[in-house]
Amino acid sequence: MNKGFYLKMxxxxxxxxxxxxxxxxxxxxxMTALFYIQGSLCDMVDISxxxxxxxxxxxxxxxxxxxxxxxxxxxxxxxxxVMKQRKKEFGLYNVLGMEKRHLVRLMSVEILLVxxxxxxxxxxGGALFSQLFFLIFYKMIRMEADLTMVIxxxxxxxxxxxxxxxFCLVLLYDIVAVIRTRPVELLKSESQGEREPKVHGLAxxxxxxxxxxxxxxxxxxxSPMEAMLWFFAAALLVIIxxxxxxxxxxxxxxxxxKKRECFYYxxxxxxxxxxxxxxxxxxxxxxxxxxxxxxxxxxTIGASLCIFSGVGEGVRQEYPREYFLQMHYSxxxxxxxxxxxxxxxxxxVEAQMEENGSRVENMLSYTRCNMVYRKGKDGYEAxxxxxxxxxxxxxxxxxxxxxREDYEANTGKKIEIPDDVAAFYESEEGLIPGETLxxxxxxxxxxxxxxxxxxxxxxxxxxxxxxxxxxxxGIEEMEKLTESLGKNFETYYxxxxxxxxxxxxxxxxxxxxxxxxxxxxxxxxxxxxxxxxETEKASEWAxxxxxxxxxxxxxxxxxxYGTILFIGFFLGLIFLLATVLIIYYKQVTEGxxxxxxxxxxxxxxxxxxxxxxxxxxxxxLVFFLPLGAAGLHMAMAFKVLVKMMALFSAYNIKLFSxxxxxxxxxxALVYFLVYTVTARIYxxxxxxxxxxxxx
Numbered sequence: 001m002n003k004g005f006y007l008k009m010x011x012x013x014x015x016x017x018x019x020x021x022x023x024x025x026x027x028x029x030x031m032t033a034l035f036y037i038q039g040s041l042c043d044m045v046d047i048s049x050x051x052x053x054x055x056x057x058x059x060x061x062x063x064x065x066x067x068x069x070x071x072x073x074x075x076x077x078x079x080x081x082v083m084k085q086r087k088k089e090f091g092l093y094n095v096l097g098m099e100k101r102h103l104v105r106l107m108s109v110e111i112l113l114v115x116x117x118x119x120x121x122x123x124x125g126g127a128l129f130s131q132l133f134f135l136i137f138y139k140m141i142r143m144e145a146d147l148t149m150v151i152x153x154x155x156x157x158x159x160x161x162x163x164x165x166x167f168c169l170v171l172l173y174d175i176v177a178v179i180r181t182r183p184v185e186l187l188k189s190e191s192q193g194e195r196e197p198k199v200h201g202l203a204x205x206x207x208x209x210x211x212x213x214x215x216x217x218x219x220x221x222x223s224p225m226e227a228m229l230w231f232f233a234a235a236l237l238v239i240i241x242x243x244x245x246x247x248x249x250x251x252x253x254x255x256x257x258k259k260r261e262c263f264y265y266x267x268x269x270x271x272x273x274x275x276x277x278x279x280x281x282x283x284x285x286x287x288x289x290x291x292x293x294x295x296x297x298x299x300t301i302g303a304s305l306c307i308f309s310g311v312g313e314g315v316r317q318e319y320p321r322e323y324f325l326q327m328h329y330s331x332x333x334x335x336x337x338x339x340x341x342x343x344x345x346x347x348x349v350e351a352q353m354e355e356n357g358s359r360v361e362n363m364l365s366y367t368r369c370n371m372v373y374r375k376g377k378d379g380y381e382a383x384x385x386x387x388x389x390x391x392x393x394x395x396x397x398x399x400x401x402x403x404r405e406d407y408e409a410n411t412g413k414k415i416e417i418p419d420d421v422a423a424f425y426e427s428e429e430g431l432i433p434g435e436t437l438x439x440x441x442x443x444x445x446x447x448x449x450x451x452x453x454x455x456x457x458x459x460x461x462x463x464x465x466x467x468x469x470x471x472x473x474g475i476e477e478m479e480k481l482t483e484s485l486g487k488n489f490e491t492y493y494x495x496x497x498x499x500x501x502x503x504x505x506x507x508x509x510x511x512x513x514x515x516x517x518x519x520x521x522x523x524x525x526x527x528x529x530x531x532x533x534e535t536e537k538a539s540e541w542a543x544x545x546x547x548x549x550x551x552x553x554x555x556x557x558x559x560x561y562g563t564i565l566f567i568g569f570f571l572g573l574i575f576l577l578a579t580v581l582i583i584y585y586k587q588v589t590e591g592x593x594x595x596x597x598x599x600x601x602x603x604x605x606x607x608x609x610x611x612x613x614x615x616x617x618x619x620x621l622v623f624f625l626p627l628g629a630a631g632l633h634m635a636m637a638f639k640v641l642v643k644m645m646a647l648f649s650a651y652n653i654k655l656f657s658x659x660x661x662x663x664x665x666x667x668a669l670v671y672f673l674v675y676t677v678t679a680r681i682y683x684x685x686x687x688x689x690x691x692x693x694x695x
Contacts, residue, residue, distance in 0.1 A: 010109040013089075019685075020085050020588060024078050025117055027581050031071040032122025032163055033129065034574060038064050039155035040130045041137060063567045070574050072166055074581060077289075079170050081585040083177065085592065090178055104175050111174070115167040123159055127151050140308070141562035142555065204252070207244020214238035218640040227643035234640065238633060239292055246288035250625075286586045291626035293579040294667065295633045297572050302663035303641060304568025306656040307648045308561045314649050315557060317457045319550035321364060321512035324456075325349065326546035329507050342367070342509055345544065348532055349511075352525070358517035364454060365511040366406035367475070369482060370461065373397045373439055380439045382485060384492040397431060398464040399439065400455055401481055404471045407453055415471065417447050423471040425449040431468055442484040444477065446470070456510065463651035482506045521552075561648070576667075580674050587678040591685030627671055634664065 014021045042060045090103055098106075131150075214237035221227045327345055342365070350360050373380035374396055383396060404415055404423065415423050424446045426432050437446045453469050472478050482505070490500035530544055638660070645656055 006105050006109045010106055010113055013086075013106075013110060014113060017082075017085065020082050020585075021114075023581065023584055024082055025114060025121075027074055027078050027577065028114060028118035028163075029122040029125065030577060031067075031074055031574075032118050032159060033126035034570070035064075035067050035071060035162065036123050036126030036155050036159040037130045037133050038067055038570065039158050040126065040150070040152050041134060043152035043154050044130075044134055044150055060563065060567065063571060066571060067574060068162055070578060071163070072169070074578050075166055075170055076173070077578075078581055078585060079174065081589055083174055084589065100179055103178055107174050107178065108171060111167055111171040115163070118167075119160060119163060122163075123156060126159070137562075137566050140566050141559045203244050204248035207241045207246075207248060209241070210237045210244060211241025214241060215636045218637050221640050221643055224643045224646040227640045228647060231640055231644060234637075238637075242291055242629065242633075243285070243288040246284040246291070246629075250284045250287065286582055287626050289582050290579055290586075291629045291633070293575050293582070294626060294630035294671070295637075297575045297579065298630065298634055298660070298663050298667055299637070299641065300568045300575065301572040301667075302656075302660040303645065304565045305663065306645060306652075306659040307650050308558075308565035309659060310650045310652050310655055311554070311557045311561050313652065314459055314462060315550060315554045317462055318459055319512070319548070319553065320454065320456050321362060322514045322550050323512065324546065324548045324550070325511040325513075325544065327509040327511075327544050329509070345509075346511070349529065352529060352532065353515065353517075356518050356520055358515050358519060360513045361516055362514040363511065364410055364513070365509070366402050366410065366455065367478065367507060367509050368455070369401040369478065369485075369506045369508075370458070371399050371401070371439070371485065371506070372461070372464065373399055382440050382488045382492075384489055394465075396464050397466045397468060398457075398461050399468045399470060401470050401472055401478060402453060402455070403475065403478065404473055407471055410454070419473050420445065422446045422473065422477070423449050425452045425469045427452075427465070427467040431466060437470060439481075440484055440488055442481050444472070456512065459649040462649060463646050478507065519549075521549075564648075576670070579671075583674050584678055584681070587682045588685065591682040595686050624675075627668065631664065634660065 038060065042057050042064070045057045045060065214234040217230050217234040217237070221230055325345070327342070329341070346365075353360055372383040374383050375381075380397060380399075408414055417423060422437060422444045424432060424437060425448070432446065432448075435446060437444050449469075449471075452467075453471065455469070472481065485506050486500045487497075489495070490497060493500075525547055529547060641660075642653055642656060645651070650656065
């Protein structure tokens with residue numbers, strides 16, 4: 001046999017089996033294109049020179065291995081369906097005289113044709129659409145970009161290398177499968193698996209235990225860090241439980257339906273239930289895969305959409321003005337020098353602004369001490385540990401200690417209360433039970449304010465909804481408070497008296513303002529300001545730690561979270577593609593398996609209307625079961641996902657619920673459309689009818 005013979009025969013086989021090869025070629029081409037697009041985006045970001053390119057390139061690079069792994073999974077999954085339909089054909093070739101080495105050559109040529117087609121069309125399509133994806137990516141991170149045709153060599157090389165290896169692995173798997181199978185087994189491959197499966201009690205027990213364990217973990221986590229640590233363990237248990245219950249539970253469900261005579265002994269129910277029962281071992285694995293992938297689609301897209309949508313709200317809370325300067329006090333700073341220190345900083349900044357032709361306006365400044373407390377038996381106790389490790393996040397209270405003189409300077413309003421009394425505002429009634437404020441060892445009489453004081457809330461505190469603002473009479477009272485906190489610090493970390501931080505350790509000075517005129521980049525301005533401060537002032541008294549521009553910070557966050565959103569949609573697209581392919585090949589394979597049964601049924605009088613009804617019953621019995629199970633997984637995972645969102649400063653539960661709900665609704669619509677299309681394909685196969693309307 002010459003080489004041309006194998007090429008012609010392989011091409012003829014692909015054309016003859018186009019119903020199963022076209023989706024195979026399409027899936028391989030799309031995965032090739034997606035992998036190339038991801039690699040080219042990393043390269044284009046690297047060469048773009050944009051600010052924050054290192055961070056964005058790193059985030060994009062993290063998702064590249066995930067795309068590669070799913071490419072392998074999808075290729076093997078689709079190839080397994082193709083091989084199942086081709087085994088009888090290979091067995092016939094073997095019986096007619098072709099040796100297995102000839103079959104190996106034929107399969108090699110077929111895989112080579114598929115690989116060449118996939119790589120050529122995948123890379124070509126990827127090169128074309130990568131520019132579109134690049135523009136979409138830029139739009140998400142709110143940056144402008146010109147459409148220029150760029151084909152990075154590195155992305156092409158990586159794509160060719162990876163998919164060359166993947167197709168070689170697929171070929172090796174097919175060769176081993178054919179060589180180890182006898183010709184008679186190949187001929188009878190279509191009828192294998194026709195025995196009625198048994199309900200495996202152990203598999204059902206493992207499934208219930210694993211699923212229950214995953215759900216319990218998801219409900220028990222209390223802190224964001226716990227959620228991150230336990231999420232993947234819970235997800236693994238849910239995956240195991242889902243497969244176990246679909247493999248054993250679906251068989252038990254069908255057998256229960258079979259025992260219900262009033263339901264089972266109807267034409268549509270009888271054919272559907274009996275047909276699914278005899279091949280449920282294979283069917284259940286596909287349904288479990290659809291359920292898991294559906295959940296992954298909804299989680300990745302919904303979570304990334306929530307993270308991105310909450311950026312603007314978080315920035316506005318943290319930066320009430322366009323510019324923000326922060327100063328931390330030295331432990332050696334004395335209360336009597338505090339006022340002079342803050343005044344000197346303002347003068348220095350204003351002088352530097354004048355040199356640049358700009359002016360400071362709309363100022364908001366205050367000395368503050370931020371502390372988180374938890375409700376104890378005898379009042380509030382300071383939370384000195386990392387908030388990410390806190391187990392009772394909803395029960396925490398965020399307290400801002402401010403100075404009355406700062407409030408009066410910012411607003412021009414006078415608070416008419418005695419000098420030994422603090423004014424306070426509580427976000428909800430009952431946080432301060434009486435007229436005395438008691439926080440740990442510190443206490444002071446207080447008088448309630450009707451409205452909160454304008455301040456900023458750092459992102460790490462924005463998730464705490466219970467808040468108290470305390471306006472202390474003066475810096476001396478603030479020092480008493482911080483001395484108390486210093487003792488709490490020593491007790492918490494097991495330090496000897498005097499080993500902890502000084503009173504000024506807990507204090508900071510925030511200054512928010514707008515600028516009119518010329519605006520200098522924040523990083524350059526901060527360096528000049530620090531240099532001037534160290535030259536003109538005793539730098540050991542205070543340290544200028546931060547000078548930030550709200551717009552620049554917002555741009556940075558949109559770059560970071562826009563990249564996360566893009567990756568979420570990108571991975572969601574891959575998971576959705578895998579879901580659609582599993583559904584399609586499940587329907588096609590079952591259609592070919594059921595074709596003979598429906599032909600026999602029609603020969604003995606089954607009408608077209610009854611065929612349609614049977615198909616609807618069969619598909620609906622299990623087709624929407626994965627979607628329902630995925631919805632249950634999402635509901636049980638909601639709490640742990642909310643906790644994980646806190647790690648991205650996304651605390652708005654209503655926004656998260658909206659994003660998840662919207663994602664679930666859109667996915668359900670897509671799922672229904674896929675069901676409609678694949679049900680038509682199934683009907684065409686079993687009835688040899690070109691068009692039909694299945695609703």
